Amino acid sequence: MIDRLKFIPARLVQSLPVALGVTLIVFLMAHLLPGNAALALLGERATDASVAALTEQLGLNRPIWEQYFIFLTRLLQGDLGQSLTYQLPVTDLVFQAIPVTMSVLGYALTLALLISIPLAALAAFRPGGARDLGVRTYTLLGQGMPQFWVGIMLILLLGVNLRIFPVGGYGTTMVDHLYFLFLPSLTLAIAMCPTIIRSLRSSMIDVLGSDYVGTAKSKGAYGVALLRDHVLRNAAIPTVSVIGVNLGYLVGGSLVIEQVFALPGLGSLMINAIFARDFPTIQGVTLFVALFVVVVGILTDVVYTMLDPRVDFASKDQT
Amino acid sequence: MTDPLLSVRSLSIGVTRGSTDPTLIVEDVSFDISKGERFGIVGESGSGKSLTLRAIGDLLPRGVEVLAGSIRYNGTELVGMPRSSRRKLMGPEIAMIFQEPMTALNPVVRVGEQIAEGPRRYLGMTRAESMARAIEMMAKTGIPDPVRRARAYPHELSGGLRQRIMIAMALSCDPRLLLCDEPTTALDVTVQHQVLRLLEDLCDDSGAALAFVTHDLAVVNQTCTDLAVMYSGHIVESGTVREVLSDPRHPYTQGLLDSAPDFDRPERPLIPIPGFPPNVASRPSGCPFAPRCPFVVEACRTAMPPMVTVAPGHGAACIEADRISRELVAR
Numbered sequence: 001m002i003d004r005l006k007f008i009p010a011r012l013v014q015s016l017p018v019a020l021g022v023t024l025i026v027f028l029m030a031h032l033l034p035g036n037a038a039l040a041l042l043g044e045r046a047t048d049a050s051v052a053a054l055t056e057q058l059g060l061n062r063p064i065w066e067q068y069f070i071f072l073t074r075l076l077q078g079d080l081g082q083s084l085t086y087q088l089p090v091t092d093l094v095f096q097a098i099p100v101t102m103s104v105l106g107y108a109l110t111l112a113l114l115i116s117i118p119l120a121a122l123a124a125f126r127p128g129g130a131r132d133l134g135v136r137t138y139t140l141l142g143q144g145m146p147q148f149w150v151g152i153m154l155i156l157l158l159g160v161n162l163r164i165f166p167v168g169g170y171g172t173t174m175v176d177h178l179y180f181l182f183l184p185s186l187t188l189a190i191a192m193c194p195t196i197i198r199s200l201r202s203s204m205i206d207v208l209g210s211d212y213v214g215t216a217k218s219k220g221a222y223g224v225a226l227l228r229d230h231v232l233r234n235a236a237i238p239t240v241s242v243i244g245v246n247l248g249y250l251v252g253g254s255l256v257i258e259q260v261f262a263l264p265g266l267g268s269l270m271i272n273a274i275f276a277r278d279f280p281t282i283q284g285v286t287l288f289v290a291l292f293v294v295v296v297g298i299l300t301d302v303v304y305t306m307l308d309p310r311v312d313f314a315s316k317d318q319t
Numbered sequence: 320m321t322d323p324l325l326s327v328r329s330l331s332i333g334v335t336r337g338s339t340d341p342t343l344i345v346e347d348v349s350f351d352i353s354k355g356e357r358f359g360i361v362g363e364s365g366s367g368k369s370l371t372l373r374a375i376g377d378l379l380p381r382g383v384e385v386l387a388g389s390i391r392y393n394g395t396e397l398v399g400m401p402r403s404s405r406r407k408l409m410g411p412e413i414a415m416i417f418q419e420p421m422t423a424l425n426p427v428v429r430v431g432e433q434i435a436e437g438p439r440r441y442l443g444m445t446r447a448e449s450m451a452r453a454i455e456m457m458a459k460t461g462i463p464d465p466v467r468r469a470r471a472y473p474h475e476l477s478g479g480l481r482q483r484i485m486i487a488m489a490l491s492c493d494p495r496l497l498l499c500d501e502p503t504t505a506l507d508v509t510v511q512h513q514v515l516r517l518l519e520d521l522c523d524d525s526g527a528a529l530a531f532v533t534h535d536l537a538v539v540n541q542t543c544t545d546l547a548v549m550y551s552g553h554i555v556e557s558g559t560v561r562e563v564l565s566d567p568r569h570p571y572t573q574g575l576l577d578s579a580p581d582f583d584r585p586e587r588p589l590i591p592i593p594g595f596p597p598n599v600a601s602r603p604s605g606c607p608f609a610p611r612c613p614f615v616v617e618a619c620r621t622a623m624p625p626m627v628t629v630a631p632g633h634g635a636a637c638i639e640a641d642r643i644s645r646e647l648v649a650r
Contacts, residue, residue, distance in 0.1 A: 212422065
């Protein structure tokens with residue numbers, strides 16, 4: 001096992017060029033957008049002189065490659081610049097927002113697995129049956145429902161009408177967080193479930209028809225024991241990569257969710273920064289999200305290696 | 320004679336999915352296996368031999384079902400028994416060995432764990448005890464260095480070792496009936512021989528009966544005491560191995576013998592059976608072998624010939640059984 005995880009350092013080195021590319025795109029993105037940051041900062045009534053002064057102060061009048069170089073140098077020192085609207089270091093803002101977004105994502109993933117695994121199993125045990133049809137109908141509907149709409153419906157039902165869950169906010173203690181984040185996480189989970197269920201259902205059908213499940217049955221395994229000991233781990237292998245790919249998209253999804261549920265996460269930070277043309281903050285959030293996707297990619301491979309003893313990235317990297 | 324360990328009567332198996340009229344794959348099959356007996360079922364691909372075996376273990380693939388008949392194990396009717404109680408028989412009473420040891424072992428679980436699963440479930444053993452049992456079974460099946468090998472995954476072992484793991488797994492709960500579905504087909508000839516020897520020895524030690532499905536008459540000749548020959552879902556001939564192979568009364572059995580090499584008479588030409596086995600969906604009425612049979616008479620095409628006793632303990636489903644014996648002697 002440890003041997004097979006030796007691919008991680010190599011994979012980290014491989015992702016350096018990717019990270020560099022990301023910084024370039026992030027940097028250029030902000031500069032290619034129309035609009036002048038100095039003007040946006042000072043407001044409509046700014047004098048030409050004050051705009052010029054601020055442009056000079058922010059270094060916006062220097063050649064673009066020089067600006068990129070300065071950006072990179074500061075980045076390596078952990079400095080993403082000052083937020084133009086909050087007057088705080090961007091790194092502080094991002095690091096305040098990360099726990100919120102990551103908790104929602106982790107929470108949502110947990111809920112999604114708790115929902116998906118039983119539903120996929122229910123569908124896979126008798127493909128074409130009534131329960132399978134029900135589950136497949138849900139996956140179809142689930143993919144068609146926009147997240148913000150699901151969120152609003154959940155707020156109306158569980159928050160406003162039944163008053164079981166708070167409709168927004170984050171809370172202060174750990175237990176509070178679990179309680180406050182339930183609705184937004186459920187909303188994200190409902191968006192994640194259809195893809196997971198579809199992948200898990202089809203791989204479970206394959207696994208249930210495999211010879212080794214026949215062997216397990218010939219050893220007397222049935223029902224939950226059969227599922228737990230012989231189906232789940234094998235069926236999870238293809239689903240892990242599906243989840244890995246989708247986690248990246250979900251960060252984008254959390255943008256909307258955080259807005260609907262008024263959560264102080266990366267999504268809210270991003271949206272406010274976009275409206276304020278707060279380029280350093282936009283850069284900071286985008287950069288972090290991009291790095292997150294890279295890390296999730298590596299994590300996916302780690303989980304893969306742990307689930308399937310036949311996978312050996314380490315030796316493949318050496319040859 | 321005492322009651323048989325396993326008694327199959329008029330068993331019919333068919334595909335039920337997708338049609339109101341099920342397609343019969345196995346029809347009216349009956350045989351007995353007594354304690355400690357080694358019973359071979361011989362037939363070509365698609366003859367229904369594997370499905371018959373799987374029906375005994377309640378391991379039929381999805382969409383294939385037992386449509387009629389009875390399977391009694393030790394006096395208990397298995398057909399119609401609730402799945403949960405039937406599965407409880409699998410392991411301590413009935414065990415199964417599959418054809419392809421690569422796909423029949425769970426690729427993500429260490430082989431020791433896979434062997435230990437049964438003992439843990441049935442013999443009330445702790446994790447450590449069941450692992451010790453697994454290693455003991457591996458040693459018994461002649462796997463060198465079982466302590467280290469128990470921690471291996473199936474893909475790290477050779478075909479012969481994997482089949483030994485399967486055998487260790489099947490015998491780990493001391494079953495009284497061992498179902499073998501072409502256990503040596505995926506192995507090369509020398510390993511095949513070792514594995515067969517091993518199976519015989521272990522069954523002798525534990526007194527387990529063997530139901531052995533194969534397409535290879537030589538394997539049956541080596542391993543089994545009794546056999547049934549299946550063709551297109553029917554048993555066409557059955558009896559003791561010695562009796563049937565020395566005096567075959569069904570033209571299909573005879574055809575099988577003529578088309579396989581005989582190492583005692585290497586100069587004998589191999590005679591293939593002309594034609595192909597019928598499609599199960601459009602089986603001819605009457606004897607399914609009639610279109611390929613050199614002895615066919617008009618009556619063969621109207622009704623399936625009944626099983627007739629041609630000698631004590633030797634039956635053949637052929638109306639010309641006597642003539643076939645005489646012609647063989649004349650040849």
